[in-house]
Amino acid sequence: MAEPTDSLMPGQVDAVALARLYGEPLFALPQDLYIPPDALQVFLEAFEGPLDLLLYLIRKQNFNILDIPMLDVTRQYLGYVDEIRSRNLELAAEYLLMAAMLIEIKSRMLLPARRQEGQEEAEDPRAELVRRLLEYEQIKLAAHQLGALPQYGRDFLPARVHIEQGSRTRFPDVSVQELQQALQAVLRRARLVQHHRITREELSVREYMSHVLKALQGRRFVLLEDLFEPARGATVLVVTFIALLELAKETLVEITQAEAFAPIYVRLAYTPV
Known part of the structure; x- marks a missing residue:
């Protein structure tokens, strides 16, 4: 086997490298190393101007x-x-x-000192x-x-102490105004996701025409407002009004008013015998 080279001797492998040249360790300075005079400079004093x-x-x-x-x-x-x-x-x-x-x-x-006027000695x-x-x-x-002077971050830092919380949970106090604001926020969000359902309700005009005729039987005059039932909703009011118009069109009822802005009355149409 070939003898080991000088660079792989145990004494040099265990030694501390002085520097590295192109990645290779240097264990001794080269004898022909030249350091220019301007390479090393020592400044003992630094002046600001x-x-x-x-x-x-x-x-x-x-x-x-x-x-x-x-x-x-x-x-x-x-x-x-x-x-x-x-x-x-x-x-x-x-x-x-x-x-x-x-x-x-x-x-x-x-140069010789020159005195200015009004001065005892030259400046x-x-x-x-x-x-x-x-x-x-x-x-x-x-x-x-x-x-x-002591500076923050250089000479001192704020003290930080970690305090472990006890087993007792302390809840924050909530005022009535905060509860009202929370409820209003919930209602606003609910309106954003509110769904609208439209259903069809079949109402017969003829059926409500018969209801109106039954209400007028046996009565001489009936106020127009008494023929409507607001509790049953707007659709029933509309259908009742249309039924009343159809009865007037077919001359089955008479709609009268004594004067302007007076109450409106409804009665069965007079049929001669």
Whole structure:
């Protein structure tokens, strides 16, 4: 049998791989491995802008912020700007503007001071920069204090306690108005599914004509309303009215009225002997 290769030796199989190259484990770094200088970068300080960098340089060296040594601060500041220009030109643009302002302040300090009318002393060219630095430091300190406050989701979470319900069931209280609303809702749903049945009721007009004649026999006058029976329904009323019209048409009954809007009477037609 063939001898096992070096990659399958027990000592290398049990070892921990340093990395993987195309899916294969590497147990030792290649001797000819080249790492470019720009591959690894360590940032010890991160600044949020030109004012943050200036404040860092001043506080780190314990300079008096009211009497800034512009030469030292400008030299250190330009060194940092040159460093970031080689890596991020867009980020360096904001810092270059502050560098130009520092150079301008330094050049104004080299010139003779000029007093303005109404002022006893000439204005310090560093005054505006000092004011901006002090305001920025106050805001940064306030932001740090706000960030140190406990925050929901980062420093604390709401306490949750599971309480088991007892065996006794407690039903909610129901008012009379809620019961009425529930009943109305049920009635509305019932109307949506309501069925209508239409049935045919056969009624004979001739039969009701005989009923009317029997009611008029032996009576001189009968009120029209007395010939109808409302309790038997609308269909019976209609058929009775049609029967009455048929009797009047065949001159078997007479329908009379003394005057307008007076009661209407019905009687049997007079038949001479």
